[in-house]
Every structure is written in C-alpha cells, then in structure tokens.
Amino acid sequence: MPGAHPRIFADMARELFARDSVEDVLDRIAAMAVEWIEGCDEAGILMIDRRKHEFYTPAATADLVHESDRAQAECDEGPCLDASRHEQSFRVDDMAEDPRWPCYRPRAVELGVGSMLGFELYTRDEHLGALDLYSYRPRAFGEDAPELGWVFASHAALAIAGAQREATLREGYATREEIGEAIGIVMERRRITKDQAFELIKTTSMNTNTKVRDVARNIARTGEIPGG
Template identity: 75%
Template sequence: MPEGGDRKRIDAYPRLFADMARELFAQGSTEELLQRIAQMAVEAIDGCEEAGIILVDRRKREFQAPAATCEMVRESDRAQMECNEGPCLDAARHEQSFRVDDMADESRWPCYRPRAVDLGIGAMLGFDLYTYEDHLGALDLYARTPGVFDDDAREVGWVFASHAALAIAGSQREATLREGYTTRQEIGEAVGIIMERRRLTDEQAFEVLKTYSMNANTKLREVARRITRTGEIPDV
C-alpha cells in the first residue's frame, strides 16, 4: 500500500493532468505551447530541474530544438546535434523513452557524454512524443544531481508526454490549416490585382502568377504576397 504522502500525491495526478490538458490546449502559437510544455514538465515531475523539446522534421531530415527552460538545455541540444548522438536524438529517432541515472557513468554517446558532464548534467529522463498518426520528437528532462528520477517520475512523465504530444499535434494541424487559408487568400488577391491591371480572365491571371513563380524559382505564395503588398506585377 502507498504511504500517506505517496497516496496524496497519486490522488492529485488526475487533477494535475486535467488542468494541464486545459492549459496546453489554450496556448496561442505552437512556439508558446512548446515552451509552456517544457516549463510545466519542471513543475509537474519530481526531480526535474530543467526540460527541453526536440522535434523531427522528416521532410528536411533534421532536428529542431524549439523549446528549452535554460541555457544548459540549449547547450545540451547543440552538443547532441554537433555530435550526431545523444539520448534526446535516440528518443526522437527511434521512438523510444530513455533514462540516464548518472551521466558520468554512462558508456553510451562517447562524443556527447563528456560535454554533458561539463555542462553539469547529472541525470536525464526522456520520452518520445507521438500520436497514432505521427511521431513528433522527444520531451527531455534534466537534473543536475544523479539518481533523482525514480519509477514514479518515469510514470508521470510518460502520461505528461502523452498529453503534450496530443496538444502539439493539434497545434501543428491548426497552424497548417491557418497557413493554407492565408495562402489561398493571398493568391486570390494577387490574381484579382493581375486581372484588373492587365484585363485578363482569372485563369489567365493565375497563369501569369504561376509562370513568374517558375521562372523566378520562387514559391507561388511568396510571389502572391509580394504582389499584394507592393501592387507591382512582374513581367513574364
């Protein structure tokens, strides 16, 4: 049976995660959401002093580190990317969680490990961020003292990461839809300007836009944005 203090803490978890879910889905931009996730991880998970997020851009085959609670985490992310190895990259690449009880005793990551020790990293705990539709990256927790992450922290972190992944996926979908709507609107406005200035049909005006985009090797939305902002129509 759990001790009194442990029982009280366990009973508080449902409220914690319910409040967390509401707060995360209320964030504005994806950037704000990611930073708040890192901050809340420090607040919610025992032993966690700092936190960061690494995301996977599969189209560009690269990693991004958009959120960190301190410079130590940013330096850790930079070291892993420069070494092309490390616990956070492993979690993001291989869709797995990890636990490092004492970084000084680690035999993995021969390039990253000494740099992590120099940064003052004692222990780490990380979770892959995924939904049923996609693998997003990893949530990484840091402590300066070795051995502070117990099984309870791992269990709470896993549930926390699950909520965080859903919030991130929802925010990214919303951003994609918003960008698509804005792009269509800008293209429509640019086509309208070309139609009026050159007395063309909408199909002819769109062809002008598309031809310039190809000739200039510039994305269609960028050409449209330039026309709507300046009113200048390029020659094709």
C-alpha cells in the same frame, strides 16, 4: 508520486487551458514535470526542423537544458536527439557510466547531468521533438517517472500539433489572399478573365519551377506581371 495521477490530469488540464500561447503551454509543461515527477530537477523540450536542419529549445526550466541541447547539436549526437530523430524514449541511469554518445557524454557530465529520461513527441513530419527530464543525481528517477513523463509528453505534443495546424491554416489563408490579389492585378492589366489570369500564373509557375504561391506573392507585392 504514487496515487497522484488523477489529480495530475485535472491540474494539467486546468493549468494548460488557462495559457494564452503554445510557448506558455510548453513552459508550464516543463515546470510541472519538475514539480510532479520524482527525481526530476530540470526539464526541457527540444525541437528539430528537418527542412531547415535547425535545433531549438522552446521550453526549458534552467540554463542546463539549453547548454545540454547546444552540446548535442554541436556533437550531432545525444539522448535528446536520438529521441527526436528515431521516435523513441530513452533512459540514462548514470550519465558518467553510460558508453553511448562519446562526444556528448563528457560535456553532459561537466554540466552536472547525473541521469536523464526522454520521450519523443509525435508532431508533423517535418518537425521532430522530445521532452527531456534531467536530474543532477545518478539513478534519481522513481518508478512512476516513465509513466508520468509520457503524460507530459502527450500534452506537449498536442500543444505543438495544435500550433502547427493553426500556422498552416493562417499560411493557407494568406496564400489564397495573395493568389486572389495577383489574379486581380493580372486581370486588370491584361484585360483577361479570372480563369485566364490564373492560367498565366500557373504557366509561369511551371516554366520557372516556382511555386504558384510564390509567383502570386511576387505579383501582389511588386505589381510586375511575368512576360511584361
């Protein structure tokens, strides 16, 4: 939509600020991509958790997106996976004629995918992602589509990164609470100082090849102190 960029930026900022959760933000980004990007019929966000080797789709405008992501996960190939894994954008002008992804391509064609655009999302190292745009028609995307796609992808990446930072802060706070509670239990049971209690927890961590937070969590939850 030539000439509409400034209005898109303003509308996105206003729309996304009003959302209550990262899920709502991502859902709205996908919906707005369909509304604003010429040729885009459906949109979705694919995420990969590298630690757990899991794929998930936190936002999608249609079942087509979920089915496409499922096909790529089962084939272990596809444009969205490439964008996520290799941190690169992609363009498919005609899915039926594209020689890449021999397992995924026929399934995509059967789903009705005509053409696609995708943009990597820069998030934390263990999480990879892509914003994927779908059209039911070949060669459907206009000349402004790649530029606008990057705008939406940037907002999605910021939303995800913000949620990840918040989760890390919550986890860190919970860990400190558990360690503090475990130290208190050890101090009371063993009649030792705070520093000695923490040293006992750290020693147990090293001897059992277990993280300090997990040792502390077990003490806090069970009341059992290593070594009796």
